[in-house]
Amino acid sequence: MVENKVYSLPIHSNSFSNVEAIQSLLISMLAERLEREPGEIDIYKDFSDYSISSLEAINLSANLEKILNHKFSPTLFWDYSNINTLSLYLAEQMNVSESISELSADKEPNNSLIENTKYVEILPEYYNFEFYPKYLQLEQQLAEIEALGTTNPFFTVHDGVAKDTTIVDQRKLINYSTYNYLGMSGDSTISKAAKQAIDYYGTSVSASRISSGEKLLHLELEKEIADLIGTEDCIVYVGGHATNVATISHLFGRDDLIVYDLLDHNSILEGCLLSGATMIAFPHNEWQALDKILYEHRHNYKRVLVVIEGVYSADGDIPNLPKFIEVKKRHKAFLMVDEAHSIGVLGKQGRGIGEYFAIDPIDVDLWMGTLSKSFASCGGYIAGCKALVKYLKYTAPGFVYSVGISPPNAGAALAAIRLLKAQPERVSCLQQRAKLFLELAKERGLNTGMSGDSAIVSIILGKSLQSIQLAEALFNRDINVQPMFYPSVPENAARLRFFISCNHTEEQIHFTVDTLVEEWTKIKSK
Known part of the structure; x- marks a missing residue:
């Protein structure tokens, strides 16, 4: 693991020498990580070729934030393939932020600064998607697949x-x-329920639920989900990915800390990034590492969220939920469990990882799940205490400013949960x-x-x-x-x-x- 080392970085505002300075910084960091001489590091060689683990890449990003005093995505070393491309991006970000700070320092714009600014040619990749570097990289990958004859x-x-x-x-x-998973999609009972919902409510509720889109069907669905999991209440969103993004980014902010499993889903990471909270990843399923992180950092933040999954979709493995509950209680943190692939799958009655480990459902603060897998529909939910759900329903932008889940989707999910309870x-x-x-x-x-x-x-x-x-x-x-x-x-x-x-x-x-x-x-x- 990369240690926090202090590097000197001679960066000057609005200077293209920033690129060279940042390149030197990245070379030094990578050389130390690989235990090589700086001269052995090739700035055009892909980071993946250096065998940098996901955890090390995230820690390198965190170190860059501290050194450059600038907020960056923890996925920097995935988003930019080598030192050359990453240093260009970092230099651009530093220059833009410094220029904005300089311009906003005065009440009136500094015209001389603007007039004397050196303008450079705008590259096509900055205004034409056909030259977008990541698109070109995608095209190259697809061409390589085709060239293999597959x-x-x-x-x-x-x-x-x-x-x-x-x-x-x-x-x-x-x-x-x-x-x-449960063969609910295509089941005649589920299809009939979706058709009946269309006949009665139409194909859309045509409004946000907080205004005039609320239907009895929504309330019945949320009650069934809460009953299945064992919580006080539940809120249903129109999309599973959007559920994580909208909830995490709304509940937590810059004074907070989010500690997440290294293999958490993209929707979780997106929600964390949008929240503006400090993010720290812990090695996959290692509750001991989480405990150590919280011992070291909990006192520096107001709220702390720990996010894990019930079943990890890439590997099909299950975390030791009772241990994570112990850790979250010890450090007075919130615990969120994404049950996209565990609800309907784990436990004798399909009630999820909570039933699998026979824990008290109230020991988890946020139960998240999707309706598109075991429940033959589309959408997502957050289940928890009444205060949590009420606050989200009145204030979460992803719910308040979104149309309510459609009648056929709500009807199908409701019928699927009831059929699950009847046919374990x-x-x-x-x-x-x-x-x-x-x-x-x-x-x-x-x-x-x-x-x-x-x-x-x-x-x-x-x-x-x-x-x-x-x-x-x-x-x-x-x-x-x-x-x-x-x-x-x-x-x-x-x-x-x-x-x-x-x-x-x-x-x-x-x-x-x-x-x-x-x-x-x-x-x-x-």
């Missing part, structure tokens, strides 16, 4: 209901790329199928990483190219599964990610694992 695995058109099977180009494939055997079937897949994969010597007790099984392959090749080979054998590779995961952790549902049969799972081993052996032999 099919682009993204945006394939699927027909029919996404369940244990799917239809692509009139071909029927076993489907492992759907979140329809869907959960036990899902858990049996997922366990079978995981056990068979392990027996055949496949690397399943941290997967366990969830509906997600990751098969770690170790190279992006091989993950794409294997996904295509399985597709040709009538098995649909998506590859996951760099930069979504580290290059050495490229994988195929299998989402299991209660609709999958034992025969399908046996065939899939056998075929997976057969095709993987062929690829490795080449």
